[in-house]
Amino acid sequence: MLSDTDLEALINRAISLYNLTHTPNAIAKLISFSPTLITVQFSGGFCTGCSTMEITEAFVDQTKTLSQGRTELKHSKTIQTNPHTIQTFFTVKT
Numbered sequence: 885m886l887s888d889t890d891l892e893a894l895i896n897r898a899i900s901l902y903n904l905t906h907t908p909n910a911i912a913k914l915i916s917f918s919p920t921l922i923t924v925q926f927s928g929g930f931c932t933g934c935s936t937m938e939i940t941e942a943f944v945d946q947t948k949t950l951s952q953g954r955t956e957l958k959h960s961k962t963i964q965t966n967p968h969t970i971q972t973f974f975t976v977k978t
Contacts (some may be wrong), residue, residue, distance in 0.1 A: 898947040
């Protein structure tokens with residue numbers, strides 16, 4: 885099990901990797917962090933064929949890969965905060 889500090893560092897690394905591979909179509913930003921629930925904001929032009937699930941699942945997959953399968957994020961809820969921004973809540977399993 886990861887410590888809270890290590891988990892937060894993992895999430896921040898996943899966000900950095902996500903932004904490297906998805907900018908300019910989507911940019912991720914950590915909004916809130918707790919050991920059991922995180923909120924990530926995704927903003928950008930989003931590709932025409934991309935659904936919100938594809939955008940958020942790419943982040944989930946990168947987090948799982950970076951943790952070598954030891955940390956999983958489960959999509960809880962996504963809300964649209966404006967036409968080019970969504971916030972997704974994930975529960976954390978370590």
